[in-house]
Amino acid sequence: MAGQSNARRLPRNPANGLISQFLSNKLMQVLLIICILSAVFLFYNFATTKQDFTVKSRELYKAENQPINVKSDREEQIAGTFEGKQAKAAKTESEKHAREYENDYHVLFIFSKMNPSMKGKFNTAFGSLFEHARFDDKETFHMHFVCEADGREFIEDYFKEHISHPSFSLKVHFHDTKKLAREVNPKVKGLQAILGNDHDYFSDTAIFYLSLALHTVMPESVHRMVQLDVDLKFKTNIRDIWSEFKYFKKETLIGIANENQPVY
Numbered sequence: 001m002a003g004q005s006n007a008r009r010l011p012r013n014p015a016n017g018l019i020s021q022f023l024s025n026k027l028m029q030v031l032l033i034i035c036i037l038s039a040v041f042l043f044y045n046f047a048t049t050k051q052d053f054t055v056k057s058r059e060l061y062k063a064e065n066q067p068i069n070v071k072s073d074r075e076e077q078i079a080g081t082f083e084g085k086q087a088k089a090a091k092t093e094s095e096k097h098a099r100e101y102e103n104d105y106h107v108l109f110i111f112s113k114m115n116p117s118m119k120g121k122f123n124t125a126f127g128s129l130f131e132h133a134r135f136d137d138k139e140t141f142h143m144h145f146v147c148e149a150d151g152r153e154f155i156e157d158y159f160k161e162h163i164s165h166p167s168f169s170l171k172v173h174f175h176d177t178k179k180l181a182r183e184v185n186p187k188v189k190g191l192q193a194i195l196g197n198d199h200d201y202f203s204d205t206a207i208f209y210l211s212l213a214l215h216t217v218m219p220e221s222v223h224r225m226v227q228l229d230v231d232l233k234f235k236t237n238i239r240d241i242w243s244e245f246k247y248f249k250k251e252t253l254i255g256i257a258n259e260n261q262p263v264y
Contacts, residue, residue, distance in 0.1 A: 101223040105135065105242055108144040108214070108227045110207060112177045114151040121231040126158065128234040135168035135239055144173045144218075144225075146180055146207060180217060181206045187213045215253065 111118065135141050145155055152174050159172065188209040210217075211227045218225060226241050244255060 103139045106142040106222050106225040108225055109230050111145050111147040111151045111230055125230050125232045129238055130163055132234050132237050134237050140169040142171045146175045146177055148177050183217045184210055184213045187216060
């Protein structure tokens with residue numbers, strides 16, 4: 001037909017629309033991220049200071065982790081009872097006892113069933129101990145030995161020959177092995193039964209469990225005590241061991257070091 005245009009409209013490509021929409025969405029995401037980052041930046045730099053935020057965070061953390069010192073109804077009831085008053089009195093007496101004997105350092109060694117090998121170990125242990133031992137003028141070092149008559153004689157001779165004039169206040173105490181075993185045995189019989197040991201009442205094997213019953217058989221003047229073996233060699237001041245007591249809580253009764261020998 002005359003005058004009619006020969007131009008044809010090309011069909012629309014769907015891919016072009018998808019690409020355009022995709023670019024538009026990406027642009028919106030980028031703009032949104034920029035807005036969020038800008039808001040955070042403005043908050044930290046204008047709404048508050050870094051120092052204030054840190055301080056507030058620390059205060060909040062401290063408040064969340066601070067133990068709440070609120071007594072329960074049950075604790076309040078116990079505090080007013082006879083048992084509660086007894087517990088309070090015992091605590092007061094314990095604190096007084098600790099202050100009274102705070103300058104006493106007690107260490108215990110078991111020197112039972114002496115033999116030539118033990119004599120050599122004793123010489124090594126106590127030669128090195130006194131080489132490094134240092135105590136203040138107001139402090140007293142108490143050494144306790146669990147031994148038989150021949151062991152006591154050997155120790156007394158050793159001190160007369162080698163430790164006649166120590167550089168600090170020193171007191172030596174002896175405990176008879178069998179007598180102490182008789183006191184310890186009833187207290188550890190249950191444990192012995194669990195471990196498969198059934199010993200006589202006077203058996204000195206009960207001394208093996210002495211560390212678990214020290215607080216029941218030692219004199220009341222002993223507030224803190226360290227028990228060690230005699231097959232040791234000291235390379236530093238033995239007094240340093242007592243610094244471990246600062247990690248004890250009020251209810252802590254005993255602390256036991258790891259043993260490297262597989263038999264234990």
